[in-house]
Amino acid sequence: MRTDSKAEVGDAGDRGRAVGSLMALTGDMERLDEYMRDKRFAPQLAVWALRGVTRVILANNPLSGALMLVALYWASPWQGLLGTAGLLTSTLVAVILGQDRAEVWGGLHGFNGMLVSLLMGAFNSAGDWYWWLLLPACLGSATSVFFFSGLSSVLDRWDVPVAVFPFNMVIVLYFLCTGPDNPYFPHRLAVPPSSAPPNVTALSVAEVLQGVPLGVGQIFACGSLGPSLLILAGLCLYSPLQAVHALLGSAVGTLAGLSMAVRHECLYSGLSGFNGALGCMAVGGLFFSFSWRTHLLAIASAFLSAFVDIALSNLLGAMGLPACSWAATLTATLLLLLPGGMSAYRIPLARVRAPERNLRSRSRWEAGSAAERNSTDV
Template identity: 85%
Template structure:
């Protein structure tokens, strides 16, 4: 009797452990890059495949790659503004479809690498549009601008590949500047607001609110999607955490560093409160803090340095471009992260080849494996 009871208890314990293991395994399958989903979708309808590619494109905006996170972030955009959500959806779908029609590299299309620039183009056009929400004529430049970003991406890719550099958001920054220069604020069909330099007059005349400055830190993460609402920004952060908790931590850290840089330069309080001072710092910090470099205490410090550099460059470019009414967009983070990727010396040993970049936690776990593989490849290709 006692032996039978003990056996039953052991069996029950094994079942509980097995159930817990299955739950943990299922949860693990939902974070990171979800590469298994691509294999599952290979024989599915094109519409379903397109949806997955587009959702990956949504997360690429914030340096992630997870369709489930993309669904959460897209939901946040519709929560903040249904009109902006619609424009973002139109932009990512247009760019992805154009990439498919032009026969771009299938791996890039599946990974959402063509869609995210189109989404950013559409979101910025909507954010600066002065004709108000639901101005349907705006859909025309949104589609054209999103399609144009695919051509820029395709043209820049072989050039930057020589140095193993990502195209990143160079296409978005180029297309949106061209759009604003072509239309102007008084265009009868596509008018837009002029960008205001962060250090412009009138000077700050009210006392600084610490609570609003702290609120601006998570808003800096939302501003990567041109979203200035706290609730949707927190939901975007939750979607990023689903992809990679380490990436989410670096996003908040980078936004805080950008806010601190803005405080040191006495930028307008509005820039601090709305997160505009923090979003370039968040992007720079995420790019270095585990995505393109293996996470360590040294690359963590480098990520903080990149966040400071991105924030200060953003202030400088915003003052320069703002003098003619143009936004600085994410030029600062793009240029700063590219500079960090070109570093030589001991820090370059932490650099991850673009073809092997995954979620930061998986980059950390697989470092020894890809280093071993690279050594074998070099030995086998020596002449």
């Protein structure tokens, strides 16, 4: 009997170690940073870059980044190459300029550069494998590092993330400097929703439902279903709660697009949902600890992001400019500055981790605060 009990304990221990090893691959994978500290520069750069890939979608897991990068190459090898070039350029420029080590290690200087190059490729009218485009993609990605550093010195005073402000600013400057008739870097003009012809075909419910996961892929300027599902799987590896909020926010954004009678193509392609997905993820457990109040605020953030996106698409589209992710960025920033009761759920930027860990950390903070109050009562 003793032998049987020892065997059961051993099996339980093996299962516990196996589960622990699998759990170490989820969330922020902080143990990996400790392991990589004394490694060579090339593998360190790979980890920093993969973290930068996931930062695009408000995550921080290099394995998730590998899945998302595979998804980009699956959807379009040319877009994958552009994204990789922008990602590595901005990361290396940050290293050369001696930017904060924690920011570089966390991929915070890579994701804006990646988005800049991806959007340049998505709106490029010269076709795939137009090698000249690598020049502005790399220059724009490098410029995003300067924007990030300058904005961080201002926004840090309010403990607000720089987010994708650099990407939105650089891409607008690029489109204003070039144009559809530029002989070297031509691009397509964005069409404002208000100027598009009214919908003349019946709405396809199946395509609208397909547009919900595509809204998650459109965060990477990816409009293919298979790669979008792989991106969603990578996000789920980082945080199931974050993946749920991404789908929920995309669905809410699609619903907002339906209420405004936007073009069916926007609904089918996921363009109506991606700002809602970003707005919902930012509030639903990442920068706010998860609760029923913040969950409702996340849904409200998704609706507001989607409606602001429609308004900005009409405004910027009149000049041929895409609205990009201005809507979600501005909405999330304003919500992070909310005073009153909701500010109690704010997580300091230095402590932001995966939503599940944020929830556990908040429970420990509250327990510690309660114990401190009890110890000081007379």
